[in-house]
Amino acid sequence: MIRCVRCGQCRSVCPVFLVKKVESDSTRGRVTLIRALLEGEISFSEELGEKVWQCLLCHSCSQECPSGVQVEKIILAARSKMAELRGLPFSKKVLIQGLLPNLKSLSKLMALGRFLQSFGGKEVPGGYWLPSFSLPLFSSRVLPRLNSRSLFQMVPSEAPFIPRPKGRAVFYAGCMLAYGYPRTGKAVVEVLYYNGIEVVIPPDQVCCGLPALASGHRETFTRLREANLRVLKRVKADGIVTACPSCGSTLKEYYSSELQAKIFDFSEFLVAADFKPPDREWKSVVTYHDPCHLRKAQKVVRPPRRILASIPGIKFKEAADPGRCCGFGGTFGLYYPGLSREIGRARAGSLLDTGAEAVVTSCPGCMLQLADSLYRQQSTVPVRHLAEVLAEAYGFHKPLTAKEVVRPG
Amino acid sequence: MLSPGILSRLKEIVGRERCFEGEVDRLCYAYDSSLESQLNRWLPDVVVQPQDREQVVAILKLANEHRIPVVPRGAGTGQCCGAVAHRGGIILDMSLMNRILRYDLENLQVVVQPGIVHAELNQALAAHGFFFPPDPGSTKMCTLGGMVSFNSSGMRAVKYGTTKNYVLGLEVVLPTGEVIVTGGQRSRALKSVAGYDLTSLFVGSEGTLGVITAIRLKVLPLPAKRGLVVAYFDNLEASGEAVIQVFRSRLFPSAIEILDRSAIKAAIKYKPALVLPEVEAMLLFEVDGPPPSVAYEAQSIARVCENFACKVEWTDDPARLNQLWTARSVVGAAAGQLKEGATRVYIGEDICVPVYRVPEALRRIRQIGEAYGITIVTYGHIGDGNLHAAPVINTYDPSEIERVRKVGDEIHRLALELEGTTTGEHGVGLTRAAYMEEEHGISFELMRRLKKAIDPLNILNPGKMALD
Ligand SMILES: Cc1cc2nc3c(=O)[nH]c(=O)nc-3n(C[C@H](O)[C@H](O)[C@H](O)COP(=O)(O)OP(=O)(O)OC[C@H]3O[C@@H](n4cnc5c(N)ncnc54)[C@H](O)[C@@H]3O)c2cc1C
Ligand code: SF4
Ligand code: SF4
Numbered sequence: 001m002i003r004c005v006r007c008g009q010c011r012s013v014c015p016v017f018l019v020k021k022v023e024s025d026s027t028r029g030r031v032t033l034i035r036a037l038l039e040g041e042i043s044f045s046e047e048l049g050e051k052v053w054q055c056l057l058c059h060s061c062s063q064e065c066p067s068g069v070q071v072e073k074i075i076l077a078a079r080s081k082m083a084e085l086r087g088l089p090f091s092k093k094v095l096i097q098g099l100l101p102n103l104k105s106l107s108k109l110m111a112l113g114r115f116l117q118s119f120g121g122k123e124v125p126g127g128y129w130l131p132s133f134s135l136p137l138f139s140s141r142v143l144p145r146l147n148s149r150s151l152f153q154m155v156p157s158e159a160p161f162i163p164r165p166k167g168r169a170v171f172y173a174g175c176m177l178a179y180g181y182p183r184t185g186k187a188v189v190e191v192l193y194y195n196g197i198e199v200v201i202p203p204d205q206v207c208c209g210l211p212a213l214a215s216g217h218r219e220t221f222t223r224l225r226e227a228n229l230r231v232l233k234r235v236k237a238d239g240i241v242t243a244c245p246s247c248g249s250t251l252k253e254y255y256s257s258e259l260q261a262k263i264f265d266f267s268e269f270l271v272a273a274d275f276k277p278p279d280r281e282w283k284s285v286v287t288y289h290d291p292c293h294l295r296k297a298q299k300v301v302r303p304p305r306r307i308l309a310s311i312p313g314i315k316f317k318e319a320a321d322p323g324r325c326c327g328f329g330g331t332f333g334l335y336y337p338g339l340s341r342e343i344g345r346a347r348a349g350s351l352l353d354t355g356a357e358a359v360v361t362s363c364p365g366c367m368l369q370l371a372d373s374l375y376r377q378q379s380t381v382p383v384r385h386l387a388e389v390l391a392e393a394y395g396f397h398k399p400l401t402a403k404e405v406v407r408p409g
Numbered sequence: 410m411l412s413p414g415i416l417s418r419l420k421e422i423v424g425r426e427r428c429f430e431g432e433v434d435r436l437c438y439a440y441d442s443s444l445e446s447q448l449n450r451w452l453p454d455v456v457v458q459p460q461d462r463e464q465v466v467a468i469l470k471l472a473n474e475h476r477i478p479v480v481p482r483g484a485g486t487g488q489c490c491g492a493v494a495h496r497g498g499i500i501l502d503m504s505l506m507n508r509i510l511r512y513d514l515e516n517l518q519v520v521v522q523p524g525i526v527h528a529e530l531n532q533a534l535a536a537h538g539f540f541f542p543p544d545p546g547s548t549k550m551c552t553l554g555g556m557v558s559f560n561s562s563g564m565r566a567v568k569y570g571t572t573k574n575y576v577l578g579l580e581v582v583l584p585t586g587e588v589i590v591t592g593g594q595r596s597r598a599l600k601s602v603a604g605y606d607l608t609s610l611f612v613g614s615e616g617t618l619g620v621i622t623a624i625r626l627k628v629l630p631l632p633a634k635r636g637l638v639v640a641y642f643d644n645l646e647a648s649g650e651a652v653i654q655v656f657r658s659r660l661f662p663s664a665i666e667i668l669d670r671s672a673i674k675a676a677i678k679y680k681p682a683l684v685l686p687e688v689e690a691m692l693l694f695e696v697d698g699p700p701p702s703v704a705y706e707a708q709s710i711a712r713v714c715e716n717f718a719c720k721v722e723w724t725d726d727p728a729r730l731n732q733l734w735t736a737r738s739v740v741g742a743a744a745g746q747l748k749e750g751a752t753r754v755y756i757g758e759d760i761c762v763p764v765y766r767v768p769e770a771l772r773r774i775r776q777i778g779e780a781y782g783i784t785i786v787t788y789g790h791i792g793d794g795n796l797h798a799a800p801v802i803n804t805y806d807p808s809e810i811e812r813v814r815k816v817g818d819e820i821h822r823l824a825l826e827l828e829g830t831t832t833g834e835h836g837v838g839l840t841r842a843a844y845m846e847e848e849h850g851i852s853f854e855l856m857r858r859l860k861k862a863i864d865p866l867n868i869l870n871p872g873k874m875a876l877d
Contacts, residue, residue: 002804003752006442007742008486012528012549021458021504022429022437023485029437036436041450047433066679066742067752 001074003067004031010061010071015325015343016054024051027061027071034078044085052078054336056329056343057214059296063323079216126382127183128371141337142372144180151178151185152203166196166273167238172228172263174247175207176364184364187391188243188266194394195275199241202231208247211331213254225255232259241269243387245294245363246330252298265294266387267303267362278393281313286389287356288316289347289370290323291363304362304386311393317354324350328369344373352379359383411454411499415475419457419499422467427458427505438500439493441485444754444813445840446493447804453480453494458502462582462622465501469620469868470586472499478871479584481616483524483555486547488755489838491559491615496871501620503554510623514539516597518577519628523554523621539628542569545834546738554621559836560613564664564695564737567792569629573612580623581611584864592625599627610859615836616870618863632663632697636707636725637733640714641688645669647717648690649768652791654713655694660706664695665792666737669771672744672788672799676736679743683736688719690771692791693737737788744786744799753786753799756840757817760824761795761833770827774798777819781812795833842875 010027011017017026024033030051036042052075061071124130129145147154151173169192177185192199209224228251232240240259242248243266251263264272288308294300308316327333327343348370351359359370359381370383391397411419420428429435438456440446454477459465472479478498485492494500507524514537521530527541528548534540544563545551551561557579562571577599578592591607611618642648652665668676668691677685685691692714696706707723714721724730745753762770771787778785778800789796798820802809821831821844831837831844845853853875860867860876867877 002750003745005742005745005753005755006440006447007547008442008484008550009547009739009742011484012526022434023456023502024429024434024437026437032437032440033433042432042436045433047431051433066739067745068743 001031001035001069004028004035004065004069005067006032007066009064009066013060013064015056015058015060015327015346016339018346019339019342025054027065030055031069031071031074034074037078044082049082049086052082054332054339056292056325056327056332058292058325058329060292060323060325063296076213076216079214080218081216083216124371124375125380126371128375130375141333141368142375144368144371146180147182149182151182152201154182154186155189155201157201157203162193162196162198164196165198168198168200168236169239169241169269170232170235170237171199171201172205172208172232172240172242172247172251173201174242174244174364176368177244181364181367181385184367184385184388185243187385187387187397188241190396191266191270191387191390191394192241194396195270195273197273200235200237202235205231208250209254210246210250213250214331221254229256229259238262239264239269241266243362243385244365245291245298245300246365249293249297265298265300265303265362267307268300271303271306275307275310277310277312278390278395279312280393280395282311282389282393283313284357285315285317285355286358286360287319287351287354288322289319289326289351289359289361289366289383291361291366292323292325294362295323304360307386307390308360311389317356319350319354321350326366326369326373328365330365333365333369340369341373341376344369345377348373348377348379352377352381356381358389360386360389362386411477415471415477416455418471419455419468422464422471423457423459427460429456430454438482438485438502441490441492442488442755443490443493443838443840444756444804446490447754448810449495451490451493451495452497453500454497456500456502458505460505462580462588465582465620465622466586466588468499468501469582469584472868473584473586473866476866476868479620479868480870481554481558481620483552483558484526484547484550486551487555487559487838488758488835489832489840491836491838491870491873492555493839495839498868503552503620506622507552509533512537513597514628517599517627517629518597518625520623520625521553522623523552523557525553527551527553527556534628535631538631540631541575541626541628543572543575546741548738553624553626557612557621557624558615559834562795562834564666564734564790564792566790566795567665568661568663573609575627576608576612576624577627578625579608579611579621581619581621583619584866584869588622589619613836615838615873617860617873617876618869620869632699634700634703634725635663635695635697635727635730636703636723637730638662638692638694638696638707638710638714638721638723639733640692640694640711640718641686641720642690642692642717643719644689645768645771648692649765649791651692651714651717652767653765654716655710658709658713660709660713662694662706662710662792663697664693665790666693666788667691667767667771667791668693668737668740668788669775669786671747671784671786672740675744675747675786676740678746679739680732680736683732686720692718693733695734740788741786741797741799744801747786748784748801751784751801751803753801754804754813755835756800756813757820758798759789759795759833759835760798760820760829760831761793762824762827762829764791764794766827766829767791767794767796770796770823770829773823774820777816777823781816783809783813783816785816790833793833794829837874839873842873845875 209221212220327340333340480494482492503524506522511520784801786799
């Protein structure tokens, strides 16, 4: 923090600043405010709290900062201090302390979610659903149509026999792939199998804890981390694969240094395992949206592009501003839906400018946000996880039909 | 403090949501990049973000009537407390007036609002094959209004000059609320000698004479190609000699940059992938133009340098070029990474001396640092003699603060002694105010008289540049 020279370079990349255009909403402003608070120059106020909460933890600034200021660490420390001093707001408490530690309750919630989705909303192309009423936390966001089964029920937890396996991986799915997008989670598993990798999916894995960490609730985070570490250390494998970059960066950065080298993003792992290029055509102009937690936090930029380039028929178009944040930011998207949506609109605009017929990304969070942002721009361009695209190109996933991607009403 | 009546008038003018009076916001407008604004707290009473000229007019009329200080502000990347309200009052944040108003490329010009960010303007122009040549290191964040007000420039000033060479006309709101257009009311001409050059009066006036609301800018076609020669030297003098010899050989690069040993270290730290040798100095020469002339010029420069340097390389690979320029442009801010618990501070950071005295200046700056026990990283635009000194200190240590202030003063005095100027780029603001009389002699009095004539009640950026 003391390294910050107030050059303002972070202004050029902070998605919140780019929308709000006020200094206190820029990285430089946040860092200054936190410093002033710590030095006792100003006292805590709701106004200040807002500035600290209104950060996506997207790493854009840290990546850009010439002085090497690690902004997310500063923000996390400030949030943790704030939570300690003032406690969490009620809604955050429910989410962080009530729901997260217990994934089984999420399964129950899914049943409730499915029930809700059976009425009071409308079908959105591409496997989504838009509530006709405002849901607590989710406001009126386009949501994935919930599946009747979670990923854990869809795929066996132990690897079926592969004659001469190339390797063995633990799949750490994370909440979004396990419950929100199990179809995508399944694609990950199938793609790995197809490439000769045995996959183990421990059913007792729990949330990676990022929402707790981001909300300043270290205690819950530590509990979740310990639970996962017990599970992950138990299995003998060449690597722990995630297809959710937020989980991936949390595991890499905040779990254990001894585990760090074993954690891979799906794309990283495939490229390292010398994946088979598909031979079916996936004829489409595609662009790729870099999840912040993949490109900036984990510095994984080339592997997903290499995988896309290996698919016959794909015409790849890079957006003018690769690396721009989609505005979801996990709990940020839930607490500041308006702001999140505005950031999403800018992102969707630049992706659409490429003329792409499909937007590919590597993060279920980004998928959720981009689906909403594209839908709101009257766009029919589908958002796909890299794993799904690959599964289709290998031929074991049915492509979404034209009907599913028709123009929104 | 402003009265509630004034505050509610301001809210009526710009809209409630574009008027900020809370402590949190005011604190975030109490700084720019200067060290002094980190050490002092000059809080404005209120921050407003006008969205058009009429709002600026209304604000200035109100402020003039009630004698409230008004400080225009772009991105706050200036380094001399220029955009800081050290006498309180209103900060006029121009960020929202950021559009390109007119493309007039067949006449080699565009008209822009002052809040547009430099890199965004150049990105928009590049799509048409044009560019606005001045290129500050702060390109990604600084605004054109700030650039015009500071007459900013960058690495390509050697060949292309500074902002003032490109400003054809300005729309300015005077402190009394009148709106004037300099350079001809309706002119779209590229030059004019009709009357006093009022445009030049406002360029570099640092927000003390009027608020710029539109800028008519000259632009140029983008050069077809760029090339870079990098030369490494075992001794400082040799680098200075090489530059002079390049000019003598009738070669004219678009940019010539120097990094001394300390700056090379910072660049290595920032981007190890660059694989730079730790030598006494390194020079970067950029050439641009049609491909054959780029190759010819680059090779000729490399040949000249070989007589002085220990190693010379040249590249026209855009990726390597970009990498090297990025490292160069952030080396200053990256300097802070050299020392644990320390940060780079902006003080005495941009003197400008005659080209042939650059090596001498570099050596003397190093000596000043050593005398006060302060680490200084030096680099800069050797092509026009503009040097950046970056002291790296612990800002929590009062003794280091005291010493670095003396270092700043000595560097400024060194500049004057070497027949140079105290600021080649970053402006006068508060931090160079003390040297204005000495630097300008009797003509400084005329500046004061002009200020009084245009801003009789002294509401615009009062106290800056020692004008009152
Ligand atoms: C890392 C870094 C690198 C830099 N590199 C360079 C460089 O290479 N070359 C260089 O010249 N400078 C450089 N600078 C300094 C600075 O970025 C430039 O001077 C820049 O032009 C300032 O623009 P700004 O929008 O931030 O202006 P601000 O700092 O906000 O304001 C600068 C001055 O302009 C006035 N002003 C702003 N807008 C208006 C307006 N609309 N009407 C009237 N007055 C106005 C303000 O009152 C103030 O006096 C650098 C700064 C940093 C932090
Ligand atoms: S880029 Fe880094 S040093 Fe510059 S203002 Fe932002 S946080 Fe501070
Ligand atoms: S992490 Fe993202 S949102 Fe937060 S300050 Fe940095 S750039 Fe802005």
